Each structure stands twice: as C-alpha cells, then as structure tokens.
Amino acid sequence: MKQILKVIKIGGKLIENEASLNSFLEDFVQLEGPKILVHGGGNKATEIAGKLGYETQMIDGRRITDKDSMEVITMVYGGLLNKNIAAKLQGRKQNAIGLCGADGRVVISKLREVKDIDYGYVGDIQKVNSGFIRSLLEQDIVPVFSAISCTEDGILLNTNGDSVASEIAIAMSAIFETQLYYCSEKKGVLTNIENENSVIPVLNSKKYKELVASKVITNGMLPKLHNCFQAIERGVSSVRLGDTGLLKNNSIHTKIVS
Ligand SMILES: Nc1ncnc2c1ncn2[C@@H]1O[C@H](COP(=O)(O)OP(=O)(O)O)[C@@H](O)[C@H]1O
Numbered sequence: 114m115k116q117i118l119k120v121i122k123i124g125g126k127l128i129e130n131e132a133s134l135n136s137f138l139e140d141f142v143q144l145e146g147p148k149i150l151v152h153g154g155g156n157k158a159t160e161i162a163g164k165l166g167y168e169t170q171m172i173d174g175r176r177i178t179d180k181d182s183m184e185v186i187t188m189v190y191g192g193l194l195n196k197n198i199a200a201k202l203q204g205r206k207q208n209a210i211g212l213c214g215a216d217g218r219v220v221i222s223k224l225r226e227v228k229d230i231d232y233g234y235v236g237d238i239q240k241v242n243s244g245f246i247r248s249l250l251e252q253d254i255v256p257v258f259s260a261i262s263c264t265e266d267g268i269l270l271n272t273n274g275d276s277v278a279s280e281i282a283i284a285m286s287a288i289f290e291t292q293l294y295y296c297s298e299k300k301g302v303l304t305n306i307e308n309e310n311s312v313i314p315v316l317n318s319k320k321y322k323e324l325v326a327s328k329v330i331t332n333g334m335l336p337k338l339h340n341c342f343q344a345i346e347r348g349v350s351s352v353r354l355g356d357t358g359l360l361k362n363n364s365i366h367t368k369i370v371s
C-alpha cells in the first residue's frame with residue numbers, strides 16, 4: 114500500500130492576511146505524514162505592481178504577464194511570500210524549503226502558445242521532478258512551492274498556483290497515494306457567490322460544465338476547477354476545496370468526483 118501524501122494549495126487572499134496565514138500554518142504543521150505546500154499570491158502581486166505604476170490585466174482568472182509583471186512576480190511570489198512562509202514554518206519547528214520551478218529543476222514548463230490571447234510570460238507545466246521532491250520529503254523537509262515554473266532553456270514563467278499544485282499532485286501519485294486540498298477564503302464551490310452557505314458538497318464534471326455555461330463559476334474558480342478535474346482524472350486519490358477548516362477534516366467543503 115502506498116503512503117499518503119497531502120498536497121495543500123493556499124490561495125493569495127489567505128496568505129496576505131497575517132492572522133489567517135498564521136492560523137493556517139498552525140494547522141498545517143499539525144498534519145501527520147509527508148506534506149507539500151503550494152501558495153498563490155495574485156492579489157499581492159497586483160498590489161505591488163500598482164505601487165510600481167504597472168497595470169494588471171486578468172482574463173478568466175489568468176494574469177497577462179509582460180516583462181515588468183514577470184519581474185514583480187519573481188520578487189513577490191519567489192521572494193517575499195515564499196521566503197516568509199518558509200521562515201514561518203521554521204518558527205513552528207517544521208523544516209521547510211522555499212522553491213520555484215528552477216530550483217532542483219523541479220517544475221519545468223513551456224511558454225504558452227499564443228492562440229486568441231497572448232498571455233506573455235506564462236508557462237504550462239510539462240515535467241515535475243518527483244524524485245527530487247521525494248528526497249526532500251524523506252528528510253522531513255516540507256517543500257514550499259511558489260507559482261513560478263522554469264523552461265528547459267532557463268526562463269522563469271508565471272504559472273497558476275492551482276496548476277502547480279495539481280501537476281505536483283499528479284506526478285507524486287506515482288509514488289504516494291496523493292490527496293489534494295485547495296484552501297481559500299471560500300468554504301467551497303458555491304451555487305450563489307453571495308451566499309457562503311450555498312456550498313456544493315460533491316461536484317462531478319457534468320455539473321461543473323453546466324455551472325461554467327450558466328456563469329455560476331467565474332474568475333479564479335475557472336482555472337481552479339479545471340485543475341481539480343485534471344487531478345482526479347490523472348491519478349490523484351482525492352481533491353477537496355474549502356476554507357482553512359479543510360485541514361481539520363470536519364468542515365463543510367466541496368469534494369470533486371469524476
Ligand atoms: N461558484 C463559485 N464559488 C466560489 N467561488 C467562486 C465561484 N465563482 C467564482 N468564484 C471566485 O473564485 C475565487 C477563487 O479563485 P482565486 O481568487 O484564484 O482563489 P485563490 O487565490 O484561493 O486561489 C473566489 O474567491 C471567488 O471570488
């Protein structure tokens with residue numbers, strides 16, 4: 114029987130609030146067994162870009178990343194947020210290492226082809242170095258991933274944090290029974306975005322397509338759910354979306370089924 118691995122993605126709105134990040138990390142360090150943390154940070158990047166006088170453009174929850182935005186992203190995701198989270202884990206006596214895709218050739222991607230939209234410096238993941246990740250887990254070091262991948266030619270690319278989490282979970286499924294958790298400020302997928310109590314407990318792909326067509330699912334939830342279904346169809350044993358209560362096992366949330 115394979116050992117259980119938990120891959121947890123924490124969204125940008127949770128990490129930009131010090132109190133919610135601290136509370137999440139308290140729960141995270143209590144989790145038993147091997148675990149991986151992936152973080153976003155989209156809101157913080159938008160805020161810092163604004164301070165530098167750069168405008169941000171998002172299409173369907175994905176950032177248009179020109180050269181200036183890529184510099185901001187490298188500083189904010191790969192520096193400020195990633196290193197703070199690694200330090201906070203150390204402060205809680207959990208050894209951790211902050212990574213972007215270039216470190217250990219761990220997440221290799223390809224520049225997204227221009228079809229209708231030119232996303233700029235945005236990558237689609239091609240390879241995850243699961244052996245390197247396993248070697249960290251074997252030393253009880255928690256890998257903390259930012260939403261940055263790297264091409265074979267050594268170019269850093271902005272990569273949706275939800276895709277980083279799902280591709281890592283898919284790759285690690287060859288070695289571990291992998292559980293994927295998406296923690297955000299919402300309790301799960303909602304039928305009414307205004308009503309926190311409208312959480313869909315179980316979401317299958319048929320219902321998901323209907324909700325996209327009727328525009329109940331929009332913005333950042335679009336790439337998130339695309340990644341959830343990719344994961345469940347490609348070997349990840351369970352995929353759940355919720356707020357930080359998700360780590361406590363007893364909260365209301367959305368479970369993805371094929
Ligand atoms: N049906 C829906 N249920 C819940 N959230 C939704 C829905 N449709 C759109 N959203 C939006 O998607 C967001 C989650 O995506 P994103 O902002 O990328 O989160 P994160 O930063 O946690 O990855 C929610 O905060 C919400 O504003």
Ligand SMILES: CC(=O)N[C@@H](CCC(=O)OP(=O)(O)O)C(=O)O
Nearest residue numbers: 125153154155175176260273274
């Ligand atoms: C290509 C692309 O859109 N990348 C995302 C990566 C950050 C992210 O995923 O952050 P959240 O989890 O906070 O949404 C972005 O720059 O917004």
